[in-house]
Amino acid sequence: MxxxxxxxxxxxxxxxxxxxxxxxxxxxxxxxxxxxxxxxxxxxxxxxxxxxxxxxxxxxxxxxxxxxxxxxxxxxxxxxxxxxxxxxxxxxxxxxxxxxxxxxxxxxxxxxxxxxxxxxxxxxxxLLPPVADRELAAYVVRDQRDYYRPALDNAALWTRDVWVDLGMITFARATVTAREGRLISKGEALDLLPGLGAPAEVVEDIRRRRYDHPAPPTEEWTARRARLTRDYLGPAIDALTASYD
Structure with a gap:
């Protein structure tokens, strides 16, 4: 290996x-x-x-x-x-x-x-001090509020695979961490995203690119995927940060 x-x-x-x-x-x-x-x-x-x-x-x-x-x-x-x-x-x-x-x-x-x-x-x-649940939750929520939420205003970023993948997966992981105090894998995050209201076609696109070898996306799908992702993540991040506050 x-x-x-x-x-x-x-x-x-x-x-x-x-x-x-x-x-x-x-x-x-x-x-x-x-x-x-x-x-x-x-x-x-x-x-x-x-x-x-x-x-x-x-x-x-x-x-x-x-x-x-x-x-x-x-x-x-x-x-x-x-x-x-x-x-x-x-x-x-x-x-x-x-x-x-x-x-x-x-x-x-x-x-x-x-x-x-x-x-x-x-x-x-x-060698490392433990991390309290409250400290962990505060960090992931702050990351969503201060990093990912402002990034949604830059539409061009979300035509890139890496931003779609990280944005969606990190949101799901942050949600579970803030609510339950535990960490989940990227695969678990993909399984949870539909239940969190994420657009199913975007989730499946991420899954295919992560675990299979699909053809490069078309320009039309890239634009649609960016719009779906931004439309979902904006209100979802706002709701997460409001519930934590």
């Missing part, structure tokens, strides 16, 4: 940095991973400060992985034992073939506690 070969190569390459732990989260750990389609979402905990020398070594490691199959989808955020409990800080991250900084969100932290896969070293429970 190419995924396992890439993970082994990555963890082996980290040996020079003496990692305390390496974990997988997201679909790779949660059981809904699709090789060649899903990203590989990882967290590495390094033993000491993330100095410029460490940043250079991380960049070199990821550059060396680039020729390998699936490497473009390997994303990793780097923590240290001293920064692991910082829920608002921005941490060194390799994703989309570049280095930048971003937080480790409450969703990621809950995933790691609930079903994180240990690839090396110590388990998440020994």
């Amino acid at each position: 190419e995924t396992e070969a890439l993970l082994a190569r990555f963890v082996g390459g980290l040996t020079a940095l003496d990692p305390v732990a390496v974990w997988a989260h997201g679909s790779l750990a949660g059981g809904d991973y699709q090789e060649g389609r899903s990203d590989l979402d990882l967290i590495a905990v390094l033993p000491g400060p993330v100095t410029p020398a460490v940043v250079w070594k991380v960049a070199v490691l990821h550059a060396r992985l680039r020729p390998l199959p699936l490497a473009t989808g390997l994303h990793c955020t780097y923590l240290t034992p001293g920064t692991a409990d910082d829920v608002t800080g921005r941490h060194l991250t390799w994703a989309h073939e570049q280095l930048f900084k971003r937080p480790v969100t409450p969703v990621t932290r809950r995933e790691l506690h609930a079903f994180g896969r240990v690839l090396h070293g110590r388990p998440p429970a020994e």
Whole structure:
């Protein structure tokens, strides 16, 4: 399996940095991973400060992985034992073939506690503080209100597959998390969306593209799908945020 070969190569390459732990989260750990389609979402905990020398070594490691199959989808955020409990800080991250900084969100932290896969070293429970249900719910609702809801005003975004997929799936997942305090997979989200009032033809379009190999959509369907998605998500997000407030 190419995924396992890439993970082994990555963890082996980290040996020079003496990692305390390496974990997988997201679909790779949660059981809904699709090789060649899903990203590989990882967290590495390094033993000491993330100095410029460490940043250079991380960049070199990821550059060396680039020729390998699936490497473009390997994303990793780097923590240290001293920064692991910082829920608002921005941490060194390799994703989309570049280095930048971003937080480790409450969703990621809950995933790691609930079903994180240990690839090396110590388990998440020994290094990460737990995430309270209220903190998790507040985060997913805020994400819907402050990120996805304003994005609906940009009609061009919603002609793209990735925005339709993430918008619909993330809404369903946020709804369940806010109401019940639990996380669900992307596959479970697709199963739940029709019951949440989502347009069935859009849900089936996402499902086919995620699990099958359909022909590229026509321009007419792309425009219709964008309109259906925006018409649904606007009121749905408003109702979610109003019920949580």
